[in-house]
Amino acid sequence: MSRADRLMDLVDLLRGREGTSVDALAAELGVTARTIHRDLALLRDRGMPITGEPGPGGGVRLEGGRGVAAVHLSAEEVASLWLSARLSRLASDLPWSDGARSGMAKLLGSLPPAKARALRTMCRRVVVGPPASPRVREGAGAPPPELLRLFERAFTGGIGLGFAYIDREGRATNRRVEPHGLLVEPPVWYVVARDVDKGEPRTFRMDRIARPRLLNEIQFRPDPALVDAQLPDRERWRPLTAT
Incomplete structure (x- = not known):
């Protein structure tokens, strides 16, 4: 632990x-x-x-009476703040990065036990690695705005996600996946998923995804082991909960 x-x-x-x-x-x-x-x-x-x-x-x-305990944030809202604080640590020249970390520690400590457990389970599926290489950053684009919103719903709700995908060779395919995890290699984001049609784990770069849609007919239980098995370098990538 x-x-x-x-x-x-x-x-x-x-x-x-x-x-x-x-x-x-x-x-x-x-x-x-x-x-x-x-x-x-x-x-x-x-x-x-x-x-x-x-x-x-x-x-x-x-003791009771903690100030931020009265702020009713969802697990998703706290996870987004936690991820932002974690990513700020990767930029050594960013002001207040240490303050972001200590502030998040106080906020996390104020959560009710049930919400803390839900947040911990979700954050174990978010893995942060080192910044992307110059070659990757040069070719990276921005994910479709609608993808981020739909990914959040699919990721937290255990709902399938469908999309068109362009791989590194330029081949276009249509995919139906279970989004089990999220890998972050700033500024590039990857969906770690189980390909429903192939029955195998796959990793998809978000900026290569187009026309995303929720697939409500696909329901799944998140599998952190699937995420761990897809890590490109176990020594350099750490779950969001790691110190």
Whole structure:
């Protein structure tokens, strides 16, 4: 489990009870009490209102009344903010990129447990890699505006997507797919999908897609393993939830 995932699980545990102990949290998360103390310190630094005794086995609790907790954002809205914050880290000369990261940590910590779990599941299907090569960037265009809107609905709702596609050799085909994941190689975006007609996983560059449409007759359950298997370089690409 990555530290980011553990922190979200820790917040879920704290939100679900009036108070608990460091030892109990350590046992539930399968780590040492020392690790829990470090995680609690990090969450406090990021603005989480955690109180209690700091000593070994001390009681801790997550206080109510958090400001941003009253902002009712959907999992999709938070995911879009999280992705923007993550992409800002790839531009070292971008002002406030560190602020975007710390601000998102506070926002994520304020989510109710059910919404936090839904967001975590969805974000594991979004993978961010290094910037595209100069050759790829030179030939890249903008995805059709309607594709972005339809992709969001298909991706989050488990609905099929149909479109015309031009591959790297210039061949035109019509595709029906299940959009299981999204790969980001700034500024190029790829749909990781299962081709319904071929029965095989495929990756499609968004700027090569035309005439997208929802296929409501195709329903699917997202498969993160399919996304992971399509990563071009496992060492350089990381899910959105990774630290």
